[in-house]
Amino acid sequence: MKTMLRNKFKLGFFPTPLQPLKQLSKRYPDYSLFIKRDDHTGLASGGNKTRKLEYLIQEAIDNDCNAVITAGAQQSNHCRQTVAACAVAGLECHLMLGGTKPEVYDGNLLLSHLLGATIHFAGENRKGEDIDALKSELELNGKKCFIIPYGGSNITGALGYVNAVKELKDQLIEQNINIDYIFFASSSGGTQAGLTLGMDLFDLNTALIPINIDKAETYGIPTEEYILKLLIRGKEVLNIKRDYQLKDIKFIRDYDKAGYGIMTDNERSAILKLAGTEGIILDPVYTGRAFYGMLDYLENDKIKAGSNVLFWHTGGLPAIFHYADKF
Numbered sequence: 001m002k003t004m005l006r007n008k009f010k011l012g013f014f015p016t017p018l019q020p021l022k023q024l025s026k027r028y029p030d031y032s033l034f035i036k037r038d039d040h041t042g043l044a045s046g047g048n049k050t051r052k053l054e055y056l057i058q059e060a061i062d063n064d065c066n067a068v069i070t071a072g073a074q075q076s077n078h079c080r081q082t083v084a085a086c087a088v089a090g091l092e093c094h095l096m097l098g099g100t101k102p103e104v105y106d107g108n109l110l111l112s113h114l115l116g117a118t119i120h121f122a123g124e125n126r127k128g129e130d131i132d133a134l135k136s137e138l139e140l141n142g143k144k145c146f147i148i149p150y151g152g153s154n155i156t157g158a159l160g161y162v163n164a165v166k167e168l169k170d171q172l173i174e175q176n177i178n179i180d181y182i183f184f185a186s187s188s189g190g191t192q193a194g195l196t197l198g199m200d201l202f203d204l205n206t207a208l209i210p211i212n213i214d215k216a217e218t219y220g221i222p223t224e225e226y227i228l229k230l231l232i233r234g235k236e237v238l239n240i241k242r243d244y245q246l247k248d249i250k251f252i253r254d255y256d257k258a259g260y261g262i263m264t265d266n267e268r269s270a271i272l273k274l275a276g277t278e279g280i281i282l283d284p285v286y287t288g289r290a291f292y293g294m295l296d297y298l299e300n301d302k303i304k305a306g307s308n309v310l311f312w313h314t315g316g317l318p319a320i321f322h323y324a325d326k327f
């Protein structure tokens with residue numbers, strides 16, 4: 001049902017650029033490297049959530065909601081883009097953020113504040129555990145609330161990346177490129193589920209290599225299991241003729257050991273390498289970790305020599321300012 005992919009609220013700048021990584025490819029002569037610039041989706045400094053939010057915000061509007069609630073860490077890119085999207089759509093936005101109120105706001109938290117969020121600090125709970133209580137409270141005050149789960153990773157949000165595959169396929173045809181592998185940061189699963197469904201819906205035969213970021217569970221279950229749920233739901237709504245099984249879900253857990261939001265020498269080295277060779281900034285939490293994973297694959301011959309490799313840059317730039325003292 002490709003028509004459902006058209007029911008979205010325009011928020012971003014699409015298509016995002018697809019570019020060769022010319023300088024970096026010289027350092028890895030066995031491979032041709034490319035990057036998809038979703039750090040330029042446009043919504044208050046961009047990122048992957050903009051694609052998801054085009055569908056989520058449309059659903060909020062279709063349901064006559066006037067307030068949106070979502071959750072995340074204080075440096076959540078998802079939360080920052082959600083507040084920006086709400087501003088564009090004229091919706092009130094409430095964020096439930098983990099931890100306690102810091103003395104100074106920086107990075108994504110500063111932007112979320114500037115963009116007009118009402119911020120609620122939720123202590124230990126960075127994954128929306130308190131959302132229902134807040135919803136009841138707002139509803140007593142006459143609001144009609146739309147809840148976006150942390151990361152925006154339900155089937156509606158995942159449609160953003162189903163559609164992104166069509167965008168990529170058109171660019172590959174136009175630029176006459178064939179991509180063998182796509183590396184990207186996977187965390188709450190919506191991007192991965194969307195890309196997987198999109199590959200099947202639009203018949204693009206490229207191997208996905210999702211690098212896991214957060215070793216904790218997603219919505220109370222292992223992330224692979226959650227991704228499977230999204231795939232089964234997606235198969236139904238998009239009428240995809242394929243059976244999805246847990247064993248087929250690739251989810252690389254080799255680089256998540258430090259824990260969520262902890263920047264190590266791995267992420268730091270990856271950030272410095274891409275910045276110094278291509279003038280592109282990764283983020284310390286997601287894309288720095290995923291890019292490190294990709295470099296490890298290239299350096300240790302974990303994928304076929306001679307292949308074309310794409311890194312899907314999913315954004316996160318503002319968080320770098322929160323980690324300034326780590327560089």
Ligand SMILES: Cc1ncc(COP(=O)(O)O)c(C=O)c1O
Nearest residue numbers: 077187188189191286314315316
């Ligand atoms: C910059 C960035 N990359 C990747 C991801 C992971 O996306 P998903 O939660 O859809 O797996 C996020 C999620 O917050 C992100 O902010």
